[in-house]
Amino acid sequence: MSVRLYLWQRATAALMVPFVLIHIAVIFYATRQQMTAADILSRTHGSAAWASFYGVFVAAVSIHASIGVRNILTEWSPLADRAAGWCAILLGIVLALLGFHAVISLVLM
Amino acid sequence: MSAAGTKHRGSALWLAAMIHRLSGLALAIFLPIHFFVLGLSFHGGAKLDAFLRWSDQPLVKFAEGGLVFLLTIHLLGGLRVLVIENFDWHDGQKRLAMLAATVSAIVCFVFLVRVF
Numbered sequence: 162m163s164v165r166l167y168l169w170q171r172a173t174a175a176l177m178v179p180f181v182l183i184h185i186a187v188i189f190y191a192t193r194q195q196m197t198a199a200d201i202l203s204r205t206h207g208s209a210a211w212a213s214f215y216g217v218f219v220a221a222v223s224i225h226a227s228i229g230v231r232n233i234l235t236e237w238s239p240l241a242d243r244a245a246g247w248c249a250i251l252l253g254i255v256l257a258l259l260g261f262h263a264v265i266s267l268v269l270m
Numbered sequence: 271m272s273a274a275g276t277k278h279r280g281s282a283l284w285l286a287a288m289i290h291r292l293s294g295l296a297l298a299i300f301l302p303i304h305f306f307v308l309g310l311s312f313h314g315g316a317k318l319d320a321f322l323r324w325s326d327q328p329l330v331k332f333a334e335g336g337l338v339f340l341l342t343i344h345l346l347g348g349l350r351v352l353v354i355e356n357f358d359w360h361d362g363q364k365r366l367a368m369l370a371a372t373v374s375a376i377v378c379f380v381f382l383v384r385v386f
């Protein structure tokens with residue numbers, strides 16, 4: 162792994178620590194309340210705070226996961242370094258697109 | 271690889287690193303599905319509601335408990351890596367790794383108790 166990718170992965174990891182803790186708390190709260198879609202959307206719709214929180218979370222996790230998968234592919238699969246890199250970029254793009262679509266769906270629609 | 275080169279395999283810290291890697295991989299596989307489901311609310315809540323009703327069954331709740339475990343253990347394993355790389359080495363790494371697994375199991379257990 163290059164120094165640049167190493168730093169990106171560690172920086173996104175450190176950034177996500179409070180995000181994951183809050184997300185686990187949200188999971189516990191949401192499952193305890195047995196929320197319907199209407200309950201969820203009434204809390205998230207139009208909320209700049211949730212949009213910012215999960216927008217940054219999606220960006221960070223897309224970068225972090227794609228670099229992690231790239232490392233695994235490089236070390237455990239027969240893929241060449243360059244091919245592993247392209248797979249990781251594709252995964253990062255898919256995660257970012259689906260993730261931002263989810264955030265938009267929950268907050269703006 | 272020589273026997274000396276593989277003798278660390280199976281040790282507690284090797285296991286901690288392996289669990290961190292495998293939990294990360296599992297979460298990376300789960301995430302697109304998670305985002306897709308949340309995106310079902312794009313055209314209103316009906317499809318998301320249908321999914322939430324479907325998810326209200328024991329097997330799915332157990333799977334959700336497993337995901338909470340994976341997320342917690344990946345978080346704690348990641349914290350361990352960040353501490354090792356950025357601060358002075360401290361003894362008791364094995365105990366910390368064991369503590370991470372224990373805390374993750376407790377969080378998972380509490381989650382399952384709450385949803386059932």
